[in-house]
Amino acid sequence: MKRLIPVLKQDGVSIDLIMLIRTVLAASKEISFRVSQGALAGVLGSTLDENIQGEVQKKLDVLANQLIKDMLLADDSVRAIASEEEDHVVGGNPQGQYIVAFDPLDGSSNIDINGQIGTIFTIYKARDDVPHDSDLQFSQKGADQLCAGYVLYGASTLLVMSTGGPTRCFTLDQTHGGYLLTQQTMRVPEKRNEFAANMANYRYWNDANRQFFADVTHQDEKYDKSSMRWNAAMVGDVHRVLSRGGVFIYPGDKRAGVENGKIRLLYEANPLAMLVENAGGLALSNGQSILQIAPTSLHQRVPIAMGSKLNVELYTAATT
Template identity: 70%
Template sequence: MKRLNTVLKEDGVETDLILLIRTILATSKEIAFRVSQGELAGVLGSTLNENVQGEVQKKLDVIANQLLKDILIDDTLVKSVASEEEDHAVGAHPDGKFIVAFDPLDGSSNIDVNGQIGTIFTIYPARDDVAYDSDEQFKQPGTNQVCAGYVLYGPSSLLVMSTGGPTRCYTLDCTHGGYLLTNKQLNVPKQSREFAVNMANYRYWDEPTQVYFDKLLYTCESFEKSSMRWNAAMVGDVHRILCRGGLFLYPQDKRTGNENGKIRLLYEANPLALLMENAGGSATSRGKRILDIAPSSLHQRVPVAMGSDEPVEFYNSTLA
């Protein structure tokens, strides 16, 4: 099996970007260790604080965020960082080449029940036309990403990443402390009857989305015997779809504050959309390509439908 560094060099990734990726992944190994220790490390439970999203922070959320922020701010290649847990971008080095955004622990509600969680990250080229510590650094479409990936913590810790080419999967070798290539190219099946969605929100969805699920579950023979899989962690649900096919859906709904759903464009939708597309799948928001969206704010939310081409197209056709 090939080591990560070897694969990146063979892919023609520039040295500076390789060094930055290794910095991020060094922190992921520390997070993986903390996750594996659980209650033994005193990292379970909630804090008394809320993040910028209005969500109660878990102890491990805070730890993972601080670990990533500290190591990235110390890296001279980084101009600015943005975290789902921070109100604004944090400046690092005015002459840095890259900016990094991350969700330190996606699926935080699963921490205390030993469920699926993961770290999502994305790297963009830094902008020279705005201040190095400005939120404006991150107002770039997803097509500008030079790297996107996630680390899924579980029975084994997996890295799924793309630097513009294939979406590859690596496994953390705890014996030697490195990521080894275990799937050189993920390919999303064009068809699948599995879907991941929080069906408890059906009552809040708009009529076209309700109609879609009425067809999916009751009237459309093409999707007979469909199966629902829901991990309450986007990173886990999308990983299953990257491996097996299907549809991940988080639409907007009628509740105040959910007019654009709950998925963050910068920290979740864009990096996972890049991985999905580079594995042969589709990633859309209200029927349009996610990676083409011009972001308007650091914590912008978007409704999301991504996965195998057929179910994504079928869902989008019900919105027309």
């Protein structure tokens, strides 16, 4: 099995970007260890604070955010960072080449039950036309990403990443502490009758979405033998889609503040859309390519459907 750096060099990734990816992954290894220790490390439970999204923070959320933040800001190649847990961009080295955005711990509601959680990250080229610590550094389309990936903390720790080419899967080898290539190229099947959606929100969706899911759950012939799978962690649900197909759907709904759903464009939708599309899948928001959306704010949310091409097209045709 090949180690991470030789694979990246083979893919033509620059040394500077490789070193930055190493920094991100160094933080992920520390998070992986803390996750594996659970209650023994004193990281379970919630804090008394809320993040910018209005969500109660878990202790491990705070720890993971600080670990990644500290490591990235100590890297001279980083001009700025943006975290789902932070109100605004945090400036780094004004001469740095890159900017990094991340969701330090996606699926944090699963922490205390030992469920699936993960770190999502994305890297862009820094902008020279705005201040280094401006939110506008991240006013870039998903199509401009240089690298996107996630680390899934589970029975094994997996890294799924693309630097513009194939979406590859690596596994953390605990014996020597490095990520080894375990899947050369991930490919999303064109269709699979599995879907992931939070059906508890059904009553808040518009009529088109409710009708689509009514047809799916009542086995309309177009959706023959559909099955629902839901991890309450986007990173886990999308990993399943990448591994065996299906579709992950998070619509907007009628509640104030959730008109565009809960998925953040910068921290979740863009990086995962890049991984899905580079694996042969499709990622849309109300019929528009997620990777072509021009951001309007740092914590912008978008409704999404991503996964197997035919499944996404079927959902989009029924709801837009």
